Amino acid sequence: MTQTGVRRCGVALGLMGAVGLTLAPAAQAQVSVTGGGGPIRLEAGEQSVALSLDGDTLRGPGIELRQRGAAWVGQVRGSDVDVGWSSGGLRGRVGDGTVALQVLERTPEPGLRLEGDFASHPSSLIVAPFAIAGAVGGCDYTLSVTGGRYAGWRTCQPGTTLQPGPVSLTLPEEVLALDTGEKAALLALLLSEEVLP
Numbered sequence: 001m002t003q004t005g006v007r008r009c010g011v012a013l014g015l016m017g018a019v020g021l022t023l024a025p026a027a028q029a030q031v032s033v034t035g036g037g038g039p040i041r042l043e044a045g046e047q048s049v050a051l052s053l054d055g056d057t058l059r060g061p062g063i064e065l066r067q068r069g070a071a072w073v074g075q076v077r078g079s080d081v082d083v084g085w086s087s088g089g090l091r092g093r094v095g096d097g098t099v100a101l102q103v104l105e106r107t108p109e110p111g112l113r114l115e116g117d118f119a120s121h122p123s124s125l126i127v128a129p130f131a132i133a134g135a136v137g138g139c140d141y142t143l144s145v146t147g148g149r150y151a152g153w154r155t156c157q158p159g160t161t162l163q164p165g166p167v168s169l170t171l172p173e174e175v176l177a178l179d180t181g182e183k184a185a186l187l188a189l190l191l192s193e194e195v196l197p
Contacts, residue, residue, distance in 0.1 A: 041170040044154065044196045053174045058186070063195070072185050076194050083189065085181025094119040094137070094194055103184045112180070118188050127187065137192020140164075156193045167196075 039050040040058075051060035056067035058074075065074035071084035071092065079095030090101040097120030104113040111128035118137040125134040125141070132143040132150050142164070143152030153164035169190060175183060189195060 038170070038172045040172060040175070040190070041168070042190055042196055043168040045165055047196050049196060053172070065189075067182070070181065072182075072189065076189065079194060081189070081194075083185045085185050087181075089116075090114075090118075090181065090185050090188065094189070094192070097121070099188075101184075101188065103181065112184060114184060114188060119192055119194060121192070123188070125188070125191070132191075136188050137194060139191060139193050141167075141191065156197060 041050045049060050058065040062077045065072045073082045081094050083092040083099050092099045101114050101116040106113050114125040121138040123136040125136040130145045139154050139156040141154050143150040154167040155162050155164045
């Protein structure tokens with residue numbers, strides 16, 4: 001698939017079991033799953049990438065990130081990544097683009113809202129128990145939970161006449177060990193056009 005071709009994607013946070021996003025008492029958003037581990041897998045049309053999360057390292061073809069303090073630091077497809085988190089937000093750089101995202105608790109509904117810029121792309125993304133919707137890092141999403149996963153559509157060149165395509169994203173239970181900031185940074189990276197353009 002070319003970068004100017006139709007993007008096919010139908011996001012599935014295929015989580016080998018029940019999927020949910022809930023708020024813990026301290027307003028910490030959590031992705032909840034039951035089932036085993038496995039790779040983080042992102043599929044978009046004929047493209048796919050499988051990433052392993054091993055302790056503080058995320059690896060896959062062309063991708064190597066390490067947790068350094070409260071930041072993911074490394075490379076994604078030749079671009080330097082340094083995305084840190086603190087209470088209420090993500091800051092840093094992805095390639096030549098800046099990251100300045102607020103991570104907000106949704107109220108009264110459970111879930112998270114990411115607002116700001118990711119890789120210098122205007123971003124406004126909602127991650128809720130039954131849907132992911134909005135834009136992050138150059139891609140627009142409309143997803144809902146189907147069969148224990150998020151499934152839907154993605155377009156990765158906002159403002160063009162490209163038709164949305166299906167995408168799938170599988171997260172293993174190891175993601176549960178990540179705190180809200182780590183998970184928000186990881187999801188923003190995975191769903192941006194940096195990982196699969």
